[in-house]
Amino acid sequence: MLNECNEIMLPNGSMVQTIPKLAVSPEVAAFVDGKSLPCSGTEQRVCKYPDCYSNPCENGWCEETMQGYHCHCSTGFQGHNCDEDLPATRRDETALLTPETTISAISSLTSTSDPSTTIMTSEPFVKIFVADSGAHKIFVADLKEELVFTSIPSTMNPEFLEYDSKMKKLYWNDVVANRIYRANVDGSNREVVTFASNEASAGVAIAKNTGMLFVAYPMLNKITSMSIAPGSPIPGIEVYFGSQSVREPRVLEADEEKGYLYWTMSGKVARKLLSGSGDTEIIYKSMDSEEQFGFSIDIIRKLRRIFFYSLTTNKVFYKDVDIPHNTSFAQEVIHDYWQRPNLQLRSLSYFNEVLVWIARYNNTGVIGIAIGYDDDNGWLEIKEVDQFMTPSGTQIILP
Structure with missing residues (x-):
């Protein structure tokens, strides 16, 4: 050419x-x-x-x-x-996240009561939660050099996870009970959040400042919302999000600062104002009829960046959405490990410059922690986790 x-x-x-x-x-x-x-x-x-x-x-x-x-x-x-x-906190954190950074150094990042200050400490560690409907468990591990997963009390078939950092609650859906549940991060004080639905739910998202829960129902072609603010009745009544039907919504993410709810659906990534008003904006449309899963957002970046993987091609992508863009273009995150036969990506999550994904490979659970995912000199660590059977959702939190 x-x-x-x-x-x-x-x-x-x-x-x-x-x-x-x-x-x-x-x-x-x-x-x-x-x-x-x-x-x-x-x-x-x-x-x-x-x-x-x-x-x-x-x-x-x-x-x-x-x-x-x-x-x-x-x-x-x-x-x-x-x-x-970059703000001072972002600059300090970015300096730490180099290919030579160890997991233990990343995991010790935490914030003081002053949001402009970042300190290094040994506790608490960033935690990785993994839902596994095949093992009928939710697993958790501190993001340290050696990942040691233990299970917490949950329901039989957890699939998608979400964390309410304001109320310190972990939410998940159960694909057999057709309900949404929540509990403390150690699994205690479990509550039923929604009434049983006729069909299984999928992704859940939380707008913590307004106390709103959003739930995707792929088979019903709808997204619902309900109040989970203190004092709201639990289980609560779900209502339609917006006035338009949504074809097979799957994974949800809320961006309160920008005021959007994002979701994946039938080869597309879309967003709409959290209020439900206005039109739905398509920000990515696959040219190959691929189905997007494992959605996450970098909400610290001023110009937002989204992450997702294709269930069809088994590839991971990222895309900047707050600049003029071609809706059919997304940047592939390339790594030789993802090209292995029999590797099945299950979910991904992004937190504080770290991209984490989970997969199944030759009947073994695999978790990857990537730093510098968009850099030729980036760093990726792969760890096998024997406890995983069919991992389906992951969430990274700083308790």
Whole structure:
């Protein structure tokens, strides 16, 4: 492709080799020097000078993409052009998260009562929860060098997990009882949160500041909401979220700061205002009819980034959603381990610069902890967990 594009002379007299880019509409071709190469639909490949030639990344390095460019920011900076300072806490945490960082160092990150301060301490550790409907258990382990999972009291068939950091409660659905439950993080004081449904639920999400619970029902093509604020009756009455039906919603995530509820459904990722008003926005649409699972959001990043994996292709992806984007494009997280035959990804979760996923591989439970998932020098540690049978949901929390 590169040899089909010509060199052009810039006003300063220097010559620059144009490269293929993807134009999403005919209007974009007005910015192109040279010929355009037809593509499917309204998209076309065009010859354009490199976006990185102008050095747009102020504090980082620039990578050419088919739609433009992507800045890889240096430690302490963020933003589309790496022109924004990270808050002090984020800068301190980012400095810790290098390929040489050990799990025990990551797990000792905790916050004091002052939200602007981050300290190192031995307790409490970040905890990983894993729901396993095959083993009929919820497992928990401290995120330390040696992962030791123990089970906590739960129901028979837990599948998806969610944590209410304000009320310190762990929520989960049971795919046989068709109810939502909650308990303390040690499994004590278990309560039934919803009445039994005619069909099994899937993902659950919590807007902790407003005390709202959201539940996905794939077979009923709906998402419900109900109040779990202090004083609300439990079990409570669920109502439709918004006025539109949702085709087979699966995994939910709430972003209160931005005011959105996200969900995966039938080859798409969508979002809508937490109030339920307004239209549904499709932020990712698969070109291969793949089904998205294991959804998570980086809610610390100013420009939000989502993570999900495809049940069809068994690949992990991430996508920045608060910048102009092509809805069919997402960046693949590439690692040789995921290419193994018989590996079945089950769930993933993102917390504080750490991407955790669980899988089954040759009848053995596997958990992966990844740092620098978008960096060629990133670090991934794989641990086998014999207790897992059919892990289906994971949640990372700082109690």
